[in-house]
Amino acid sequence: MVVKVHGPAYASATRRVLACLFDKEIEFEIVPVDLLKGEHKNPDFLKLQPFGVVPVIQDGDLTLYESRAIIRYYAEKYKSQGVDLLGTSxxxxxxxxxxxxxxxxxxxxxxxxxxxxxxxxxxxxxxxxxxxxxxxxxxxxxxxxxxxxxxxxxxxxxxxxxxxxxxxxxxxxxxxxxxxxxxxxxxxxxxxxxxxxxxxxxxxxxxxxxx
Amino acid sequence: MVVKVHGPAYASATRRVLACLFDKEIEFEIVPVDLLKGEHKNPDFLKLQPFGVVPVIQDGDLTLYESRAIIRYYAEKYKSQGVDLLGTSxxxxxxxxxxxxxxxxxxxxxxxxxxxxxxxxxxxxxxxxxxxxxxxxxxxxxxxxxxxxxxxxxxxxxxxxxxxxxxxxxxxxxxxxxxxxxxxxxxxxxxxxxxxxxxxxxxxxxxxxxx
Missing domain, CATH: 1.20.1050.10 (Glutathione S-transferase Yfyf (Class Pi); Chain A, domain 2)
Incomplete structure (x- = not known):
């Protein structure tokens, strides 16, 4: 399952998530969100992220936002894959x-x-x-x-x-x-x-x- | 080992920690810090918490601050004790x-x-x-x-x-x-x-x- 990352790759909070996905060797695809056109305030986007900010990920049945929550999730779920980002105890x-x-x-x-x-x-x-x-x-x-x-x-x-x-x-x-x-x-x-x-x-x- | 909680029990971030300790059935003692006297800016306190804010906990060898980090620690360490605060998956x-x-x-x-x-x-x-x-x-x-x-x-x-x-x-x-x-x-x-x-x-x- 390839993780979908909604948000332009240049946005700072999206970059936080992408850095983690690279360290954890997790496949992803970017779903572009055009901030200049205000796409993060469109009804379809607000269904995924009610606060209207990027990024949001979709991973199978899980939709998750808040970049620091997303990086915790992947660091914990794939603890032994790629770089360990949580320490040993x-x-x-x-x-x-x-x-x-x-x-x-x-x-x-x-x-x-x-x-x-x-x-x-x-x-x-x-x-x-x-x-x-x-x-x-x-x-x-x-x-x-x-x-x-x-x-x-x-x-x-x-x-x-x-x-x-x-x-x-x-x-x-x-x-x-x-x-x-x-x-x-x-x-x-x-x-x-x-x-x-x-x-x-x-x-x-x-x-x-x-x- | 009784957990030492530095900070007045009425401070909001201290209360966040105490609510968690009660839910997790963990013994603690309050070490008073008089905010009105500025004790949170004293050198001894700053050795425990360099930003000069309450609370800080001491638990054996571990000194930890940031209330939301402290509650995560106890919720994870004592997952099966008291109320489970992290869900099942x-x-x-x-x-x-x-x-x-x-x-x-x-x-x-x-x-x-x-x-x-x-x-x-x-x-x-x-x-x-x-x-x-x-x-x-x-x-x-x-x-x-x-x-x-x-x-x-x-x-x-x-x-x-x-x-x-x-x-x-x-x-x-x-x-x-x-x-x-x-x-x-x-x-x-x-x-x-x-x-x-x-x-x-x-x-x-x-x-x-x-x-």
């Missing part, structure tokens, strides 16, 4: 979950603000809110300072193994470094930079960017 | 994870804004931002409309079984109904209201409120 997984929550609750909000304001607002003809950008950078900096301390003690966020916690940071950190000129926030932090060099050069992530 | 858990993510990413931000503005800003001597309150209520209303549709088809969010997804909504919905006078947002939605009546009357939640 229940305690390992607990720490993976801790950093996955930190990504969703602490890292994501300020980096999302920066990407939205600097990359997308100009494209939409909206003025950049410089105060929001300044606050976003300050808040993201505080989070990255904690990451720097953590990554001085372990190679990856959850320990000495690559996991969903690291993977989940790929899409938005890619924007930060490549698209909005804030790469110094990574490069100026030695251990965060080494971590980023490692995870962003993984073959599975390169395949995502090549799509 | 990997697919059940996937749907639990979906709604747990919806809680964290869609439900929490607007309800947090409402509670912060209406309950805490006056206590801190800060003026209420009426525009933020209006937007928070609009956004929460849209989320609850989707819940209403979902709960017209299944008794609980992830299906016909109570799970972490429902449990995670308890602390802030309690504020909404009890402390900030917005209970009509629940009562005016028939299925959301039936769900709330059910989950808020569970013995484990009543024990949390009694602490």
């Amino acid at each position: 229940v305690e390992d997984r607990a720490v993976v979950e801790q950093w996955l929550e930190v990504e969703g609750q602490n890292f994501h909000p300020p980096i999302y603000t920066l990407v939205l304001q600097i990359l997308y607002y100009p494209k939409l003809g909206l003025p950049i809110d410089e105060k929001a950008v300044k606050e976003g950078e300050e808040n993201l900096g505080k989070v990255l300072d904690i990451y720097e301390e953590r990554l001085s003690k372990s190679k990856y966020l959850a320990g000495d193994f690559y996991s969903l916690a690291d993977l989940s940071h790929l899409p938005f950190t890619h924007y930060l470094v490549t698209d909005i000129g804030k790469g110094y926030m990574i490069k100026d932090r030695k251990h965060v930079n080494a971590w980023w060099e490692d995870i962003s050069n993984r073959p599975s992530w390169k395949k995502v960017l090549d799509l | 990997v697919e059940d858990r996937a749907v639990v994870e979906q709604w747990l993510e919806v809680e964290g990413q869609n439900f929490h931000p607007p309800i947090y804004t409402l509670v912060l503005q209406i309950l805490y800003y006056p206590k801190l001597g800060l003026p209420i931002d009426e525009k933020a309150v209006k937007e928070g209520e609009e956004n929460l209303g849209k989320v609850l409309d989707i819940y209403e549709e979902r709960l017209s088809k299944s008794k609980y969010l992830a299906g016909d079984f109570y799970s972490l997804a429902d449990l995670s909504h308890l602390p802030f919905t309690h504020y909404l109904v009890t402390d900030i006078g917005k209970g009509y947002m629940i009562k005016d939605r028939k299925h959301v209201n039936a769900w709330w009546e059910d989950i808020s009357n569970r013995p484990s939640w009543k024990k949390v409120l009694d602490l």
